[in-house]
Amino acid sequence: MGIVLLDAMFPDDLLLDPLLPPKLRYNAPGSKKEDMASPERISSYKVLKEAAAYIGKEPAIPVTYLAAGQAPWGDTGVPRYDNVAMDGQKSYVKRFAPGRFIVVDSPHFEEQAIPGQIAQELERLIASLPST
Numbered sequence: 353m354g355i356v357l358l359d360a361m362f363p364d365d366l367l368l369d370p371l372l373p374p375k376l377r378y379n380a381p382g383s384k385k386e387d388m389a390s391p392e393r394i395s396s397y398k399v400l401k402e403a404a405a406y407i408g409k410e411p412a413i414p415v416t417y418l419a420a421g422q423a424p425w426g427d428t429g430v431p432r433y434d435n436v437a438m439d440g441q442k443s444y445v446k447r448f449a450p451g452r453f454i455v456v457d458s459p460h461f462e463e464q465a466i467p468g469q470i471a472q473e474l475e476r477l478i479a480s481l482p483s484t
Contacts (some may be wrong), residue, residue: 363403
């Protein structure tokens, strides 16, 4: 019925991959599986690859995206990527109905840093849903 995302990956992220230097890309040409650094990174790549098929087909549900304002996960130190990563997150959220994008004063792992704000956003989203 609705989603609250905590500084989450978004399907369009792979479209930004070419902006990164090869060693930071998910699937650089000629790279080996072990170059991707970790099982988590390999899993993330697979999820993003499959999710890309649904870009533009998002359901008409309310979504609130809480983006980390403290060293966001997209803060790679690569200006050409960092300058557009948050725009990509915002564009993704706009495809939902309604979509709310909020930059919060938190690091990437928001659960321990801002539990009250997360709970408040969940309550807000639930209150906005039609009664069944």
